[in-house]
Every structure is written in C-alpha cells, then in structure tokens.
Amino acid sequence: MVFASLIFICFFLPLNLILYYAYDNITYRNILLTAFSLVFYAWGEPIWVLLLLFTAALDYGNALLIERFRDTRLATLGIWFSVTANLGLLMSFKYSGFIVENFNFLFGTTMHVPSIALPIGISFYTFQTISYVIDVYRGEAVAQRKFLNFLMFVSMYQQLVAGPIVRYVDIMNEVEQRDHNLKLIWLGIQRFTIGLFKKVCIANVAAEFVARYLDGDLSQLSVGEAWFGILMFSVQIYFDFSGYSDMAIGLGKMFGFHFLENFNYPYISRSATEFWRRWHMSLGSFFRDYVYIPLGGKARRPYFNLMVVWFLTGLWHGASWNFILWGLYFGCLILIERLFLFKILDNIPRIFGHLYLLFMAILGWALFYFVDLHRLMHFFGILFGQAGAQAWNYELTIALQENVFWLIIALILCLPIYPWAERKAKELVHRFSVIWLMATAFQIILFVMSITMLVGKTYNPFIYYRF
Amino acid sequence: MFDTTLAKNVMRVQIGLFVLVPAIWGTLFFIMPHAKESEYEKRPLCPAPAFSWDALLDNYTDSLDLYFSDNFPFREDFVKMAFQFNRWKGWHSDEMTFYATTSPVEGQLNTDSLMMDSMARAEQIIEAEGKAESSHGVMIYKGMAIQIFGGSEKLSNQYVNMVNTYEERFRGKAKVHVMITPTHQEYYLPNEYRHSSERKIINYIYENVTKNVTTSDVCGYLQAHRNEYIFFNTDHHWTGRGAYYAYVAFCKANKMEPVPIEKMEQHFIPGYLGSLYRLTLDPTVKERIDSVEYLIPPTQNKMYILSGANYSRRSPTPLFVKFAKGGNSYGVFLGGDLPLLCVDTDVKNGRKAVLIKNSYGNAFAPYLISHFEQVYIVDYRYFKGNLVNLVNQFGITDVIIMSNSFSSNTSTHTSYILNLLNGRGGTTTTTTPATGSTPTNTPTNTPNGNTPSNTPTTPNKQPNPTNPPSNPPSNPSAPSNPPAPTSPTGQ
Numbered sequence: 001m002v003f004a005s006l007i008f009i010c011f012f013l014p015l016n017l018i019l020y021y022a023y024d025n026i027t028y029r030n031i032l033l034t035a036f037s038l039v040f041y042a043w044g045e046p047i048w049v050l051l052l053l054f055t056a057a058l059d060y061g062n063a064l065l066i067e068r069f070r071d072t073r074l075a076t077l078g079i080w081f082s083v084t085a086n087l088g089l090l091m092s093f094k095y096s097g098f099i100v101e102n103f104n105f106l107f108g109t110t111m112h113v114p115s116i117a118l119p120i121g122i123s124f125y126t127f128q129t130i131s132y133v134i135d136v137y138r139g140e141a142v143a144q145r146k147f148l149n150f151l152m153f154v155s156m157y158q159q160l161v162a163g164p165i166v167r168y169v170d171i172m173n174e175v176e177q178r179d180h181n182l183k184l185i186w187l188g189i190q191r192f193t194i195g196l197f198k199k200v201c202i203a204n205v206a207a208e209f210v211a212r213y214l215d216g217d218l219s220q221l222s223v224g225e226a227w228f229g230i231l232m233f234s235v236q237i238y239f240d241f242s243g244y245s246d247m248a249i250g251l252g253k254m255f256g257f258h259f260l261e262n263f264n265y266p267y268i269s270r271s272a273t274e275f276w277r278r279w280h281m282s283l284g285s286f287f288r289d290y291v292y293i294p295l296g297g298k299a300r301r302p303y304f305n306l307m308v309v310w311f312l313t314g315l316w317h318g319a320s321w322n323f324i325l326w327g328l329y330f331g332c333l334i335l336i337e338r339l340f341l342f343k344i345l346d347n348i349p350r351i352f353g354h355l356y357l358l359f360m361a362i363l364g365w366a367l368f369y370f371v372d373l374h375r376l377m378h379f380f381g382i383l384f385g386q387a388g389a390q391a392w393n394y395e396l397t398i399a400l401q402e403n404v405f406w407l408i409i410a411l412i413l414c415l416p417i418y419p420w421a422e423r424k425a426k427e428l429v430h431r432f433s434v435i436w437l438m439a440t441a442f443q444i445i446l447f448v449m450s451i452t453m454l455v456g457k458t459y460n461p462f463i464y465y466r467f
Numbered sequence: 468m469f470d471t472t473l474a475k476n477v478m479r480v481q482i483g484l485f486v487l488v489p490a491i492w493g494t495l496f497f498i499m500p501h502a503k504e505s506e507y508e509k510r511p512l513c514p515a516p517a518f519s520w521d522a523l524l525d526n527y528t529d530s531l532d533l534y535f536s537d538n539f540p541f542r543e544d545f546v547k548m549a550f551q552f553n554r555w556k557g558w559h560s561d562e563m564t565f566y567a568t569t570s571p572v573e574g575q576l577n578t579d580s581l582m583m584d585s586m587a588r589a590e591q592i593i594e595a596e597g598k599a600e601s602s603h604g605v606m607i608y609k610g611m612a613i614q615i616f617g618g619s620e621k622l623s624n625q626y627v628n629m630v631n632t633y634e635e636r637f638r639g640k641a642k643v644h645v646m647i648t649p650t651h652q653e654y655y656l657p658n659e660y661r662h663s664s665e666r667k668i669i670n671y672i673y674e675n676v677t678k679n680v681t682t683s684d685v686c687g688y689l690q691a692h693r694n695e696y697i698f699f700n701t702d703h704h705w706t707g708r709g710a711y712y713a714y715v716a717f718c719k720a721n722k723m724e725p726v727p728i729e730k731m732e733q734h735f736i737p738g739y740l741g742s743l744y745r746l747t748l749d750p751t752v753k754e755r756i757d758s759v760e761y762l763i764p765p766t767q768n769k770m771y772i773l774s775g776a777n778y779s780r781r782s783p784t785p786l787f788v789k790f791a792k793g794g795n796s797y798g799v800f801l802g803g804d805l806p807l808l809c810v811d812t813d814v815k816n817g818r819k820a821v822l823i824k825n826s827y828g829n830a831f832a833p834y835l836i837s838h839f840e841q842v843y844i845v846d847y848r849y850f851k852g853n854l855v856n857l858v859n860q861f862g863i864t865d866v867i868i869m870s871n872s873f874s875s876n877t878s879t880h881t882s883y884i885l886n887l888l889n890g891r892g893g894t895t896t897t898t899t900p901a902t903g904s905t906p907t908n909t910p911t912n913t914p915n916g917n918t919p920s921n922t923p924t925t926p927n928k929q930p931n932p933t934n935p936p937s938n939p940p941s942n943p944s945a946p947s948n949p950p951a952p953t954s955p956t957g958q
Contacts, residue, residue: 001528006536010493014486043528183469186478189485205556212567220603220617394660395604398565406556429468436477443481449552455539456549 001043002161003192003247004199006454012040013251020255026176030152033255040157041120048119051089056147056154058085059129063136063143063150075137082133086126094118098319121161123316125154127286132168134290141169149175158251162244164262164282171257178256188253193447194418195246198239200450202410204457206236209399214369218378224392226382228400234365235410238267241280267361267414270353271345272333275361287313307331317368322376326367333360495540502538507546508748513537550748563660566747567604602873603662605743610755611700612743613651617662618876620671626875627675629885630868634680636888637866641858644681644721644867647672647875648713648827650703653686654693665872672875681720688716700755702741704797707761710830717867718838726837731762734789739796759796761787761830766837767813772805773843777860778852786810786833800829806849807857810835810842820865821858823847823884828869839865847883853890 001008016036020029042049062082066075091099096114104111132153135141144150153175159166213221213229221229245262252259266278276284287309295305307328314327337345345353366383370376381387400407429435468474504511516522516530539545603615634643649665666686673682689697689712697709705713711728718725737758744752763786771781784802791799801808804826814837821843822832828844835842843863845854858866874880 005532006539007532010489010496010535014490014493017486018490046524046528182475182478182482185482189482395565395567398563399567400557402557402559402565404557426468433471433473436473440477440481444484447485452545452548452552455536455542455545456553 001040003244004196004454017254030148034148034152034155037155037157037160041155041160045120051119052125052155055086055089055125055129056151059133060147060150063133066133066137067143079133079137083130086130090122090126093122095319124163124165125160127165129154131286131290135167135169141172158257159248159259164245164248164259165286166259170260174257180256184253184256188250190443191250191253192247193443195243195250196450197446198243198246200453203236203240203243205406206232206239206410210236218375218382221382222390222393222396223382223385224396226379228396230362230366233369234362237365238414265414265416267358268416269357270350271337271342271357272330272360273337275357276330303335306335320371322367322371322373326364329364329367492540496535496538499540505543507543562609564607564749565604605747606656606660607747607749607752608656610751611651611655612747612752613656614703615662616650616652616665616872618668618872619663620668622876623668623672625878625881627672629881630676630680632885633866633868634677636855637858641864641866642681644865645676646683646685646713646717646867646869648685648871649689650871650873651698654689668876669872683716683720685713685716688712696760699741699757701744701752701757702797703743704827705830707830711762711834713831714834723838726764728762730765734761735759736792736796736799738793740794741797759799761799763787764834764837768810768836770808770810773807773809778807801832801844804846804849806846806851808844812836812840814838814840816840818865819861819863820867821845821863822867822869823887824869825874825880827871831869847887850887851890854887
C-alpha cells in the first residue's frame with residue numbers, strides 16, 4: 001500500500017485512527033499499530049512480509065543476546081552475525097544480479113544472472129535493524145524485551161517502506177509511553193496534508209514531463225527539452241521523497257511518535273557538503289555514524305573514508321553502476337570542496353555558491369536517472385550541445401506556456417516558504433485569530449486538491465519506493 | 468497559541484473532518500451503485516475483482532486499489548475538476564492546445580484490458596496506425612485534433628523498398644499500385660507547428676518507387692476539397708468523403724472514370740467522438756463532435772469474410788454496418804478491421820483487385836467495387852496468409868497498397884506488409900482484433916489486467932530499483948531486409 005492512494009486515505013487511515021483512540025491502553029495500541037502495519041506491508045508484498053518478520057525476529061534475538069553476554073565473545077559473535085545476516089539478505093535480494101553480471105564481465109564466466117524481485121522497503125528496514133543492534137552493542141540503547149514492541153518499531157507503516165530511517169534510539173522512549181494530545185494530532189494531519197500535496201500535485205506532475213522527455217527517443221530531443229527534462233526530474237525526486245517523508249512524519253505524530261526530519265530544503269544549499277546535510281538526512285547520518293566514524297572519520301585516512309562512504313551511498317540507491325558513479329560524483333565534489341573550493345566559495349558572492357550547487361545537483365540527477373550508460377552518455381551529449389540536437393523547439397515553448405504557473409509554484413516551494421509563513425502566523429495569530437481559520441481552510445483546500453488529482457490518475461509512481 | 472479555545476475547536480473540527488469525511492466516502496463506495504462506464508472518459512470502469520488465493524499472492528490488492536478508485540463516489544465530478552486543475556497550471560491559447568503523447572504502450576493490440584485508462588487504449592488504437600517514431604503528439608488547433616507527423620526520408624526508405632519488392636514479385640502477373648494519404652496536418656495545421664511535411668515525404672516515396680508502380684495524387688485531390696468535411700475533428704481517420712476524393716485520385720491515375728458523388732447514396736451516423744478525443748479528453752474537441760458520413764456506391768455487391776483452407780469458407784457480411792454507433796461509428800466501414808474480405812460485384816471487365824490496408828483503407832475500399840469484378844480486402848496487421856498464393860489462386864490483376872503517411876514511416880507496419888509475401892500459407896486466421904473500429908467491443912470481466920504500468924505498487928516488483936516507471940520504447944528494427952534491386956538514396 002502507498003500513502004498517496006485513495007484506499008489508504010479513505011479506509012486504512014481513518015479506521016486505524018478511530019480504533020487507536022477508541023481505547024486508551026498502550027499495549028492495545030501497540031498491537032493495533034503492529035497489526036495494521038503488517039497488513040499495510042502485506043498489501044504490497046503478500047509473501048515477503050515473512051522476510052520482514054524474520055529479520056525482526058532475528059535482530060530481536062541478537063540484541064538480547066548481545067546485551068545478556070555483553071563484553072564476551074558471544075556478544076561480538078552476535079553483532080557480526082546480525083550485520084552479516086542483514087547485509088547478506090540485502091545483497092541477495094538487491095545485488096545478486098549486479099554482482100553476478102560484473103563477475104561474468106570481469107572473469108569471462110557465463111553464470112546465470114539471477115533476477116529477483118526486490119521486497120519493498122528492504123533497504124530501509126535492514127538498515128534500521130542494523131542500527132539497532134549496533135546501538136545496543138555500543139550501549140547506546142537498551143535491548144527491547146518485548147518482541148511486540150520491537151516488531152512494531154521495525155514494521156511501523158508510518159516509516160517502513162520509504163523512510164526516514166528511524167533509529168531505535170530516536171523513538172525508544174515513545175515505545176511504551178506516548179503523549180497523545182490534540183495539538184500533536186493536528187500537527188500530524190497538517191504535515192501529512194503538505195506531504196500529500198507535494199507528492200500528488202507537484203511530484204506526479206513533474207513525473208509526466210520526466211517520462212515525456214527522458215524516457216523516449218533521445219535523438220528527437222532538443223537541448224532545451226533535455227535541460228527541462230532533467231530539471232523536472234530534480235523537482236520530481238525532491239518533492240516525491242520529501243513529500244513522502246512529510247507524510248511519514250505527520251503519520252508518526254498522529255500516533256504520538258516524533259520522527260526526525262529527513263529533508264531541510266536541500267536546494268538552497270551552497271555546496272555539496274551542505275546539500276547532503278539537508279537531503280535524506282537519515283541516510284547521511286546512518287553512513288556517518290556506522291561507516292565513516294568507525295572507519296576513522298576525519299582523523300584517520302579521511303579521504304579514503306569519504307570515498308568509501310560515498311561509494312556505499314551510491315550503491316545503496318541502486319544495483320547499477322550509474323548509482324555508484326553518482327555517489328562517487330558527490331564524494332569527489334565534497335572532497336574538492338574540502339580541499340580548496342570552500343575557500344573560493346567563501347570569498348565570492350553567495351549567489352555563485354547557489355548556482356554552483358544547483359548546477360552540480362541537476363547534473364548529478366542525470367547520472368542518477370539513466371541506468372543505461374549509453375543513454376546516459378547520449379543525454380550528456382545533448383545537454384552540452386554535442387549531439388547535434390536542435391537548441392529549442394516549439395513543443396517546449398508550448399509545454400512551458402501551458403505549465404508556467406505550476407512551474408513557478410514548484411520552484412518557489414523549493415525555498416523555505418513554509419517555515420517563514422509558519423513563523424509569521426505564530427507572530428500574528430495573537431492579534432488576528434482569523435489566521436487559524438485561514439490556515440485550516442488552506443489545509444482543506446490542499447487536501448481536496450490532492451484527492452481530486454489522485455482520483456484522476458490511476459498510476460502513482462514513487463521513486464524511492466523501490467528500495 | 469494552541470491553548471486558546473478557538474485553537475482547540477478549530478483543531479477538533481479539522482481532525483474530525485480529516486478522519487470522518489474520507490471514511491464517509493469509503494462508506495459511500497459500498498452503498499452507492501457502481502457505474503459500468505465512465506461517461507466522461509468513455510471507457511469501462513473496473514468491476515469487483517475475483518478473489519482467489521492465487522490472485523491474493525499476485526495482484527489482487529492492486530485490483531482492489533483500482534476497483535476503489537474507479538468507483539470512487541462522485542468520481543466523474545472529481546475527474547472533471549482534475550481536468551480543470553490541469554488547465555490552470557499555465558496559460559492556454561484559445562486557438563491551440565498541445566498534447567504530447569507519452570511513450571506509448573508497446574506490443575499487443577489488445578484493448579480488452581480494463582487496466583488501461585482511456586488514454587492508453589486510445590493510444591494503442593492510434594498506434595495501430597503508426598507508431599511513436601512518426602507521431603509527435605496531438606495539437607488541438609481551432610477545435611480540430613491533429614496528429615503531428617514526424618516522418619522523414621530515412622524512415623520512408625524501408626517503405627520504398629517494400630513497394631519495389633512487391634512490384635518485382637508481381638511483375639507480369641498483377642499491377643501494383645501504391646496510395647499514401649496525408650492526414651489532418653497537411654490541410655489544417657499551420658506550418659510552424661509541423662515537424663515534417665507529409666506531402667514532401669509522400670512525394671519522396673512516389674519518386675523513388677519503380678516506374679511500373681502506379682501512384683495516386685491523393686494529396687492534390689484532397690487539397691482541392693479541403694474545405695469540405697474530409698477529416699474528422701475528433702478522430703485520426705478521414706471521413707467517407709475524404710476517402711472518396713482519394714478514390715477519385717486513384718481513378719485518374721488509372722485512367723478510370725470515378726462514379727460521381729451525386730450517384731452515391733449518402734448516409735450519416737451522428738454523435739461520434741473518436742480516438743483523438745479519447746486520447747486527450749480535450750473539451751474544445753468534444754464540442755466539435757463528429758458525424759460519420761458514408762457513401763454507398765451504386766454497384767451491386769455481396770461481401771464475404773473468407774476463412775478456412777484455401778479461403779474456401781465464405782461468411783456473408785454487409786459492406787456497411789449501418790447500426791454502428793457511438794464510439795464505434797467508424798466501424799460502419801466494412802464492419803471494422805478483418806483479416807480478409809472479398810466483395811463480389813456485377814462488374815464484368817476481367818479485373819480483380821486486392822487492397823492491402825490498415826483501418827484508413829476501410830473508408831476507401833467500398834469505392835473500388837465499381838471498377839473490379841472482385842475486390843479482396845486484406846488488413847495487413849491481421850492477415851496471416853500468403854499474399855502471393857492469394858493472388859495466384861484468384862487471378863488478381865491489381866495489387867493496391869494503401870497507407871497513410873504515419874504508417875508509411877513506421878517500420879513495424881512496413882514489415883507487416885512485406886511479410887505478407889512470405890506468409891504462412893493458404894489459411895487465414897479468423898480472430899477478429901478488438902480495435903476501436905469494430906462495432907462489437909466486448910471487454911472481458913476479469914480485471915486481471917496485463918498492463919503493469921497502471922498499478923501503484925507494481926514498480927516494486929522490478930529487480931532494478933529505480934527503473935523509471937514507463938519503460939522507454941525500444942526502437943523496432945526491421946525484421947527482414949528484402950533484397951532490394953534498387954536502393955533509393957539513403958539519408
């Protein structure tokens with residue numbers, strides 16, 4: 001199931017909320033959430049829900065083992081077992097094809113390339129459980145005694161299929177005891193509505209352009225269309241993913257959970273370093289805390305560590321060389337920034353930093369988008385006028401004309417307008433209580449618009465969903 | 468700020484609305500009756516999916532998602548509102564609107580799948596005429612829906628080779644004619660919105676086929692009558708009248724006297740909203756709703772569907788299916804796209820023709836009956852037999868290849884025509900394809916659809932995590948290269 005679907009909004013969520021608040025008992029509520037989450041997951045993956053249960057059981061057991069036998073060899077065994085098992089599962093499901101292909105290529109063998117369907121969310125929940133076991137090992141978290149609670153943490157539909165990667169330490173105090181109040185629920189609804197709007201009204205619209213310009217016959221594309229296409233993908237992936245994170249955070253609030261933010265207006269960054277502190281923050285911090293720092297961080301072999309992290313970040317996004325290249329691309333940028341670019345950027349007007357980042361990020365998305373390296377090369381050729389494509393065509397003019405208002409709104413919303421509006425509202429609300437009504441009316445309009453657009457479409461893709 | 472009574476009340480109301488209104492809608496879904504068809508989108512709506520344990524492990528939940536959203540209470544109103552919202556995204560000129568067609572659905576001409584929305588199905592129907600290579604979107608210009616032609620000399624070369632192969636194969640036995648008709652763009656779309664010129668490409672083909680092949684100046688004859696109702700506003704086909712002028716062109720090229728239009732019986736089927744409306748759902752196009760004019764030539768005739776070994780089985784069928792209506796009105800011509808038809812006429816001149824066509828030829832075929840003893844009509848997309856055997860068996864004297872500009876620049880179509888020469892032997896299949904042109908369009912009731920791209924969760928099943936949802940169409944390569952005696956100058 002997906003959040004941005006009519007079945008979720010009209011059946012699943014209302015039912016869940018009504019049942020949840022019907023009876024004030026934490027165990028009942030946790031069981032309810034877990035049950036709903038398993039149904040949510042099984043809706044999309046009727047078979048692989050078992051894998052989810054298996055992973056949860058495995059690490060529930062491992063963590064208890066580690067804690068019970070802390071500082072002995074058994075604990076070390078536990079952690080290695082857990083990490084290996086989780087990564088092993090991830091590798092088999094996600095990377096086996098990629099590995100075999102490359103092995104064949106390097107060694108000239110002709111092994112059969114497996115093609116396994118990827119269970120939804122496996123990249124997210126395996127990282128979640130790994131972080132839990134490591135945190136228990138490090139003593140930063142107390143192992144969860146009740147399997148129900150642990151299973152709830154792993155399978156919670158609010159964050160299961162597409163993040164944010166919620167760490168156990170972030171919600172461990174909320175497992176057995178949550179504050180439920182009007183304000184929190186309301187904030188949750190507000191956040192969910194914003195996320196839904198981002199996804200349905202902006203990301204899905206951008207996706208149509210992406211399909212039109214980037215999926216078809218590249219030899220027919222004009223240079224303008226190529227740039228517009230990749231700009232649209234940059235819009236799509238941001239609003240898609242951050243919208244989904246918004247919905248996740250909003251849903252968490254509705255049930256008393258406080259998840260950490262995952263996006264902080266990444267497109268206002270002035271460097272790649274800053275960009276990755278604002279984009280998919282839960283992933284960045286995962287790699288920082290569980291790979292970069294254990295490897296030595298800034299202290300020992302910093303550049304090597306950096307490239308390892310970025311290699312892995314790219315690889316996490318997909319079992320294909322273009323993703324790895326994308327990760328390394330950012331690794332190199334960050335390296336360059338650290339070596340000398342920051343000194344330059346600090347001494348020139350800020351606007352250049354913005355332009356530099358936007359340009360690099362958009363090109364990076366081209367790397368990310370084209371899995372086929374031939375198409376990728378062809379596309380880059382078009383972008384830089386090397387492929388004999390015409391510069392502009394009238395279809396593009398018409399497309400821009402017919403979408404100009406939407407485009408302006410989409411670009412403006414990349415800026416932190418919402419926090420600014422929120423601050424202003426908070427200042428003025430004491431004097432103008434009508435602001436409450438305006439805010440509410442606004443939410444309702446966004447919600448109705450999103451539903452309308454959902455009804456019109458039976459197809460609703462989500463990029464990070466395939467992880 | 469959250470502590471004031473106003474705040475608390477507002478929050479309570481909003482929470483209440485958020486939970487209850489969708490829940491009410493969900494309940495309405497169970498209470499309200501479900502329509503079978505969307506009036507606005509002109510397509511059938513998904514019925515309740517059949518449950519089975521197998522289906523549960525497969526795509527039952529996807530079908531449930533679709534079932535609910537297709538029968539969402541007050542869906543029509545929402546869809547209309549969604550269309551409005553889409554128009555508010557930018558500025559639209561009064562005169563024209565452009566619809567870029569997204570990558571078309573590849574492969575089957577199966578329109579039975581309920582999973583497809585009207586656009587995908589309409590695209591498939593249009594795709595049956597000429598694929599993405601040669602089509603560059605649809606422009607609504609002054610209320611007429613016009614497909615934009617993207618052909619080229621390079622794309623035409625394969626067609627030229629094919630025609631020349633035909634000439635060589637039938638030399639001494641039958642005369643080969645080629646007719647390529649332009650479409651709306653040639654007459655109704657200003658130059659600045661065109662990609663390529665249909666007239667130029669057609670002339671290129673005509674100039675490069677061997678001299679023995681007769682060519683007909685359809686372009687010129689339609690041009691003279693472009694102010695008449697020769698093309699539909701809402702459909703990619705031409706009208707019966709447009710096909711008539713092509714018939715005149717054919718007669719002039721062959722030194723035959725065309726039957727004057729006044730001698731034909733004129734009929735109308737009103738209320739036709741065609742493929743290009745269903746593809747774009749554009750309201751201006753809807754206003755220019757078409758009527759299908761068909762002209763009945765004065766020649767006595769009997770038409771048969773041919774099937775069986777050596778085409779011995781003959782099933783009578785009307786030349787014009789007069790009860791065709793609604794979205795299938797174009798099916799009045801020949802009853803739709805059938806693999807092999809034969810018309811016996813009372814003409815006595817020793818000439819027999821075979822017309823090789825796609826659905827454009829349906830409107831044209833009837834006019835031939837005034838000039839041949841027998842007219843065989845082959846739809847190259849569905850005929851599985853061997854054309855050479857057919858010509859030999861029935862003593863056919865004239866082989867007429869008819870295409871429109873789009874299909875002449877589409878390699879799959881050219882390959883189809885070419886492969887008729889090497890077909891599988893004397894039998895024809897009797898499968899009637901379910902294209903939009905057939906009068907009987909019965910969708911099956913099991914919604915286990917075959918188009919994965921329309922369901923929300925199917926992208927998950929792909930092993931490659933970030934494959935863009937719609938797969939880019941691979942460039943179809945010509946399956947067989949005929950030994951071309953004269954290759955025209957390649958690009």
